[in-house]
Amino acid sequence: MSAKSKPYPAEDEKTARYAKALGHPARIFILRFLDKQCACFAGNIVEQLPIAASTVSQHLNELKDAGLIQGEVNPPTIKYCINRPNWEEAKVLFGDLFGHEPAAAKSATDTEKCCL
Amino acid sequence: MSAKSKPYPAEDEKTARYAKALGHPARIFILRFLDKQCACFAGNIVEQLPIAASTVSQHLNELKDAGLIQGEVNPPTIKYCINRPNWEEAKVLFGDLFGHEPAAAKSATDTEKCCL
DNA sequence: ACAAATTTTCGTAAAAGTACGAAATATTTT
């Protein structure tokens, strides 16, 4: 890292943080799984993946640190689920990055167009 | 990496690959810059960032490797721009991950709902 | 063509990420 602690716009930092958490196929898989099933035990996830349980735990932790999931620890059961507020925030951030309107609409007003 | 080369669904691999490329604030910044300006010299980008030119070049390369940008090298000028087809693909992949319809619509049909 | 400026490549160093197995913790079942 550079000398300054926050040299980038806050929105870029946030978007990058979520993107980083999404930057591994196992974590994408886990998120899709949780998005469908709403919640499940860690074991259910481990069964689906070709990696060791301890590694899954690690990925789960990274998703939790990034705020994309949360671990519910109600005494009898322990389950993970999507952190909906942050999931929505990430959705908005990515939507903003890629642009909400179709790309064609933008190119119409481009005056300084300079690549194909 | 594990023994098998492709143990994850192809769509998850693709999504993760794009997400990984987006997983650094400098790269988000660069992409936003290029999305606005359509194209520019590397120097224009370097000016905006608090990191060394060689590091920017590295980030530029990663974005290029991921397919999110392309470097046009027309003899007199050299410029970078968004790789539109792949940019659109990434947009679709993330849209698919986060769900196109509002999250409320899905929860209506949830029968095995088990988290808040 | 030559000099100045820009951009990339190279070499290096420090930090973070990925993965595993073993040990520790916690949870369920008998």
Added chain:
DNA sequence: AAAATATTTCGTACTTTTACGAAAATTTGT
């Protein structure tokens, strides 16, 4: 309560990422 299961933490090894400055390559201006 004790045994069996399941989950996380710990320690380790290896790879990748991030960053810099110096050197090489490329491009622009005179």
